[in-house]
Amino acid sequence: MDLHTRVESHATVVTISGRLDAVTAPEYEKRIREMIDSGAVSFVVDFDQVDYISSAGLRALLLMTKLLNAKGGRVCLANVKGNVRSVFEMCGFCAVFRMENSVAEALAALA
């Protein structure tokens, strides 16, 4: 997994590529925690280049919402598609997370 972040005007865009599984999820969790601890409250997570998500990855995303809820923050997922989308649908994530088709739309949704 590779993780890049860039700060837009009102949200932090997190771009993940590769796999989000039991091996990489702890790293993701750590980075997100650091950003939230340093005051970021609005996130767009770009799933464009994510091939695979496991239950550990799902857990990391849940943890992220939970942390953000406690601070009154928000997260919007972008480009969730294919395999990852079917996993999200299967486990009911679609009802929990706001999802948009592009980073721009996600940023707009958070504005």
Place this chain on the structure above:
Amino acid sequence: MPGKDSIVIRLVLVITLFSAVIFAVTLGYNYYRSRAILQNELESNAHNLAMSLVHRVEAQLTAVAKVTAGVALSLEISRHTERELLDLIRATVENNPEIYGSAVAFEPYAFSASKRLYAPYYYRDKGKIAFSRLENSYLDVPYLYWDWYQIPRELGRLEWSEPYFDEGAGNILMSTCSVPFYEGTGAARQLKGIVTADVSLEALTNYISSVKILRTGYAALLSRNAMILAHPLNEAIMNETFFSIAEARNDPYLRALGKKMVRGESGFVHYTSIVGFTSWMYYTPIPSTGWTLAVVFPEAELLENVRKLSMTMAAMGLGGILLLTLAVISIARAITKPLRLLTAATDEIAAGNFDVPLPAVRSNDEVGVLTHNFQLMEQSLKEYIRNLTETTAAKERIQSELKVATQIQASLLPRIFPPFPEHPEFEIYASMVPAKEVGGDFYDFFFIDENNLCFLIADVSDKGVPAALYMMVAKTLLKTEGQRLGEPDRMLASVNRILASDNDSCMFTTVFCAILDTTTGHVRFANAGHNPPLLVDSQGVRYLALKPGLMLGAMAETVFVTERLTLEREGILFLYTDGVTEAKNGEEALYGEERLLRALQSAPQADLATLVHYIGAEVAQHAGGAPQSDDITMLAIKMKTNNVNRQQAGKGHE
């Protein structure tokens, strides 16, 4: 033990070799120089010796020549009567011991007109003076034709003859000094005869042979034609010339040497002597006769002292090198002793004995530093091993605890099949293969009342101990709530509420939960984010299209929906976790839902245990030895045809 590369052996080899080479070079140079010096000295010695011999011989020959010339002069100055002539010749022989014999040989009719030939001859015979007449003594050839007469007659001057055996007259080996004498002066000057004086060659050669040079060296005399006159090789005397010997030996060097001698040169040469020794020779001519005198020094004898000295030096050198070697061994051993002790100690350490004492550090040299460092290393190793032992023990304890946990977890899942022998109307089989020691997957089935069987399969996020703990809680809750509430949606909602509260770690579990009415085959089911099960019935094999539902523990107020289906007779519901569909092979390819579907189509369906094991084998075959990354859990349930007897239902199960 150190082998042939040990420091001691290398030091000894190098030092010994080098000192031996240095010594050999020194000895060789010394021998060479001594020889050269000796040779220089020898040349001057040989020259002196030869010249002194030549002078002595020359002195004799000159005396003889003077006497002969004196007789000739007196014959020219005054006329002698026969008596006077005979007295003169006799006195000449008597007064000159070096003269063997003397004659005055006249030209034909020169002494008297009545006598054609006249040549009175006095000579020594057995200590007395004997007389003979040469014109009578020579039977075959008149004296007029002998070399001693002819050559001075033609040349008109004093001449020494080549040595010859005077057959008939003197009857010994001799050389004759001949001087012509004349009558009248100017144009009237006329040859009257030849005065001769014989020198016994035996006396001369005895004198030459008596010269002793070292033990086997000698002096030799050669005639003008290189005929051997005096030589220790007696059979060669008067029989061989230098050239005949060179010819016999086919020795061009000897021949060239002979030519130089005949030319009257003198020189100092290194050659193989006629008697066969490698020798040094100085040769020089005797001026009056043109003969050559040679002095011969055998080389072996000359160099004997040098050789002896060299041998002594070599022996001393060898002894010295031996001593040096011993010294080197002693020093090298002293240096390497602490190293050897250290090596022995490290062998012990290598064998695992960290308490072995290291040799005491006595010096501050390299070895001392090494020993000190070894002491530090030994201590560090000791410390490290102790830590490692403790860690290993702790790890082993955890391992054994994990093993126990695995057993506990396994015992929590229903493992006895058939679980309900009194219910032949359905068949159920399940299996769970954890990826780590304890897994996060589980399944369960239990009756909630007489006819309704609750069965479920679940997958806790993550694996290992945390997942196992979470699984225990979830499983217990699901069973109690299932028995209490009796409806899938209410069960899941209730358990979710409990799990979601205080769930700081955000762990969750997906659950597919269903209740089968075993009398009718009606199934009520609800899904909390789990993979859709497969339905196998008369219409084929297909995935159930489930309404999405959030997994348990994620959000407190999640609503679940109960859905329904009817499982027809011989219809199978196949539940699994993502360990099946996400099993990977070496190329990271997932097993996938498509493969699972096809595997179920071709799977034997008569017996659920066989079916589950078949799918398990298919998944394992796909993985092809790649490590299992997730728990693999499967549960299959089937409605049986009526009137199936109980024995058959139990067959093949364990």
